[in-house]
Amino acid sequence: MLYALQCYLTDYCNLNCPGCYRRAMAPNGAPDKLLPPSDIIHYVNAIRGNDKFEQAVVFSGGEIFTAPVPYLHEVIQATLDMDVAVQLKTNGSWVADARRAPAIWDMLKSLRVPRGLVATPEQVQECLRTMGGDAVRAARKDGAWYQALCDRLPTRPMLDLAVSVDNKIHPAQSVDWMRAIAERLAGDATLRDNISLKISAFMDNRNWFNRTVIRQGWPHVRDETWVNGQIMAFTYDGMPVYAFFSDFVDVPTIPVPVTDHVVFAGHDGEYLTPLYMHPNRTISFENVDTMHAVGRVSYVDAAGQCRPIKRVMKDMIKTLRAQVRGGR
């Protein structure tokens, strides 16, 4: 079975958006409860050997930047050091806040961020052909294989900052927060090298997005173009930015049946099972219709140690089946 991993670092958030599904998912959330770094390292390490694992982890909340900055540095750096990409999901408010932002930016700047290949399989093939047999064999022999490709093909930093921008769930000021973040990133060469800026937006919010982000953002915002039906690319002062549009789900109005919609197809069409780690040391699947945690179990044993991932998965599936049978 394939895995994707999302870590809820904290259930606490500084905002109180009316449509927030996390409030229903995390009734025991407390500002001081954080997902332990050693737990994250344990499970990332356990699944990164799976060659179908996407080699990327999402850190989400609540609002992750309400967590202490040294804690964030520890978990982000430890994950990057395992050569796993990290996406930081944020509402953007504290990253744009004049009082709180400096410590956050200093932390982001101090990270050692590896770069990952963004080449297509065709580009890799062409690169190998032009490198020639001897160079390829030498790179294989001394383990410099991946680096040899990175030196010749397009790469990007393995750290994304994904800011929510909309006026449906989040406050309309989210566009101002995103602008402040984009300006800071675009104006600092180290940060720009370390971080790719992403935007999470809603499909039925596109007119508002076009008006506020694109048209009002000019001349900083330029070159907007749709990559496909759900992704828009543009530049902010020359820095590439990607906006990902998803369908808006009014979660609080949806009843909460447990369904078997907890897996989705990965890029290659195989089923990918996203796992969600919670600060109270539980792990779950997530119902994709309601975004509620299902099949949720504790991942630690009586001594507080992380249990093997295969055992935890078995318990999750058992719990999920019982929930489906019980219609909860």
Ligand code: SF4
């Ligand atoms: S910013 Fe996100 S997590 Fe925080 S209240 Fe709003 S929707 Fe919920």
